[in-house]
């Protein structure tokens with residue numbers, strides 16, 4: 001069953017076409033990876049889906065509802081949540097308080113404190129709950145991004161480069177968490193430059209270049225495509 005449908009979505013900034021008649025479908029329960037060179041328009045896609053940027057043309061349908069003109073807060077409450085590539089937590093608030101903000105404002109139902117606690121637990125941050133968010137190192141900040149997104153009780157989770165800068169073992173920990181989240185029924189779309197990490201969990205891979213989709217399909221087939229190799233990866237990218 002289709003959960004998210006982007007139909008001929010376009011967005012330009014001045015003369016720069018950042019999203020170019022982009023169509024994309026995500027089925028309920030999928031784990032989709034998005035790859036593409038810097039500046040390809042990947043984050044803009046998330047901005048369009050999450051509602052922080054409005055498309056010039058095209059439509060976005062989520063769970064059979066046209067949400068193209070809906071605001072970001074409403075989209076979040078209907079189950080779309082995202083992490084940001086560069087974490088910007090409320091540095092003067094504790095880790096728990098940061099997550100509670102997501103749980104309180106991102107959800108419809110009661111029980112925000114419980115949700116915040118669950119999100120912290122799942123993200124491996126329980127022991128740091130009372131620490132100031134500003135004191136967290138990189139892995140902690142990435143976990144916090146994930147926890148804040150999870151606390152909104154998402155049906156669709158958009159992850160923007162959360163593996164970059166992590167050590168091998170930190171990355172494995174993160175992958176375990178993502179597998180758990182996915183197994184709990186959350187649909188995930190993950191933009192990531194750490195190709196090996198992405199390939200270990202994604203069921204489908206989409207490659208973006210100059211705002212256009214240049215490949216979409218089974219990860220091994222996509223990685224094998226000569227267009228993907230020449231446009232983005234280069235022959236040595238998988239070593």
Ligand SMILES: Nc1ncnc2c1ncn2[C@@H]1O[C@H](COP(=O)(O)OP(=O)(O)OP(=O)(O)O)[C@@H](O)[C@H]1O
Nearest residue numbers: 013016018036037038039040041042043044045085
């Ligand atoms: N608000 C904006 N105003 C003007 N140009 C923008 C704006 N947002 C993005 N762009 C430009 O659009 C292009 C795509 O940006 P985007 O952040 O979507 O790419 P990306 O694929 O996520 O890149 P990266 O992998 O480096 O994060 C870039 O050239 C960027 O400079």
